Amino acid sequence: MVARGRRKRAVQDTEGRLPSPLGYSAVPIKFSEKQQASHYLYVREHRVREGAQSTWPQKRTLFVLNVPPYCSEESLSRLLSPCGLVQSVELQEKPDLVESPKEPKSKFFHPKPVPGFRVAYVVFQRPSGVAAALILKGPLLVSTESHPVRSGIHKWISDYADAVADPEALRVEVDAFMEAYDKKVAEEETKAKGEEGVPDEEGWVKVTRRGRRPVLPRTEAASLRVLERERQKRARKELLNFYAWQHRETKMEHLAQLRKKFEEDKQRIELLRAQRKFRPY
Secondary structure (H helix, E strand, C coil): CHHHHHHHHHHHHHHHHCCCCCEEEEEEEECCCCCCCCCCEEEEEECCCCCCCCCCCCCCEEEEECCCCCCCCHHHHHHHHHHHHHEEEEEECEEEEEECCCCCCCCCCCCCCCCCCCEEEEEECCCHHHHHHHCCCCCCCCCCCCCCCCHHHHHHHHHHHHHHHHHHHHHHHHHHHHHHHHHHHHHHHHHHHHHHCCCCCCEECCCCCCCCCCCCCCCCHHHHHHHHHHHHHHHHHHHCCCCCHHHCCCCCCHHHHHHHHHHHHHHHHHHHHHHCCCCCC
């Protein structure tokens, strides 16, 4: 009886609206006018637990599920623009569970695009944009005459053309990144110098790697140099020809090397005799 009652209430709830997961609203979209079937985006207001921090602004962020591969950030911003002015759109492989620092976007250095369906965070300039998106009716068209979306071979050609970087623009972006990185490293070093030897509130002194002697880099070449120095130290400490058996072994090794060299010289002379030719000039 309880299961029947739940099914009846679910049927009654879905009569006036499109079916969607609990807490989400369904927004139908189509790739173009030629497409008959609709694809559904599931949207809700982005919320976090009380006391938790979020990268996205509260009450102005719309969380979108089931974003198809052909729907880009620009397309999603255009579809939701009737609800209000869109501030930013970001597509991700999966939702953000914890707050993570956002790296600045680059035109040349960007992560590999996520294949398949994705999630999106849409930030409006006003909270009214989120409320309007929750009651948005469709179907919405992703590709129109004024805003066509490339597909098939045309998309591959466009992606290849975009992959060819402008050397001058690339140099400018790399220089700007390295300048910001050097500034960050200098600030960290200045902060570490200021905290060096200063006890904290409980009287503990933070021990850093900075000292009078610089720390060796952990590279293969540096490790090989250290091993070679240790081998030379051990060789200097060894006592050569100190015992009688060491004298005998040294003499035997020397005689063996002389015999080997004598045989090699004989073979070389025989080879020269066999290759001798008359050369008047």
